[in-house]
Amino acid sequence: MLIVGIDAAAVEAALIDGRLSCPGCASDLRPWGHSVEREVRLLDRSVDRRFRRSICRACAATHVVIPEDTLLRRCDGVEVIGVALTAKSKGKGHRRIARDLDRPDSTVRGWLRRFAFMADELREHFTRWAHAIDPVHDRLSPGGSAFFDAVDAVGVLGIVGCGRDWPWSDESEYGQPPAQIPACGTTALGSYLGCERRSARQDRDAGC
Numbered sequence: 218m219l220i221v222g223i224d225a226a227a228v229e230a231a232l233i234d235g236r237l238s239c240p241g242c243a244s245d246l247r248p249w250g251h252s253v254e255r256e257v258r259l260l261d262r263s264v265d266r267r268f269r270r271s272i273c274r275a276c277a278a279t280h281v282v283i284p285e286d287t288l289l290r291r292c293d294g295v296e297v298i299g300v301a302l303t304a305k306s307k308g309k310g311h312r313r314i315a316r317d318l319d320r321p322d323s324t325v326r327g328w329l330r331r332f333a334f335m336a337d338e339l340r341e342h343f344t345r346w347a348h349a350i351d352p353v354h355d356r357l358s359p360g361g362s363a364f365f366d367a368v369d370a371v372g373v374l375g376i377v378g379c380g381r382d383w384p385w386s387d388e389s390e391y392g393q394p395p396a397q398i399p400a401c402g403t404t405a406l407g408s409y410l411g412c413e414r415r416s417a418r419q420d421r422d423a424g425c
């Protein structure tokens with residue numbers, strides 16, 4: 218699986234040109250058909266999508282290429298789950314969030330539990346990449362819980378990475394192309410949470 222931008226034409230061109238890398242061995246990926254169409258639920262509508270599939274020239278592994286506003290094995294898009302994560306980090310319970318989003322309690326509880334289970338790992342991952350992109354940024358503000366700090370770290374990466382071209386082609390000091398950054402959380406989620414974070418900071422600075 219590889220998460221890329223939402224511009225299908227640009228992704229197709231990148232695949233054809235060999236500019237997307239295999240998550241397993243970093244060799245070039247090539248187009249390899251499409252996945253079965255499935256529904257993706259957004260905040261105000263649902264859309265049907267078929268994802269591009271790719272194959273690695275070196276190891277022959279196949280990978281679904283997923284646009285960054287979608288999450289693997291989740292029926293709901295990033296903008297929906299982003300709302301839930303933000304609400305939870307602000308103290309709302311899963312039933313209230315489920316009611317606000319018009320989703321089943323069990324679905325929302327599943328998102329939050331999974332994120333909470335991986336909170337430390339996510340915070341570390343996104344913090345590391347934020348520093349890799351901008352070593353002098355000073356945007357972290359620990360909030361007293363692992364969940365909040367993980368949400369904050371994703372948002373910080375969204376802010377730090379804002380306006381940059383994805384994927385990049387240079388090798389990083391972490392031994393894998395920065396193009397693989399979105400594969401563990403998506404830049405769209407980072408952008409969404411980054412916007413939320415900026416709003417919260419503006420509210421705080423304004424004394425709200």
Ligand SMILES: [Zn+2]
Binds near residue numbers: 240
């Ligand atoms: Zn490979």
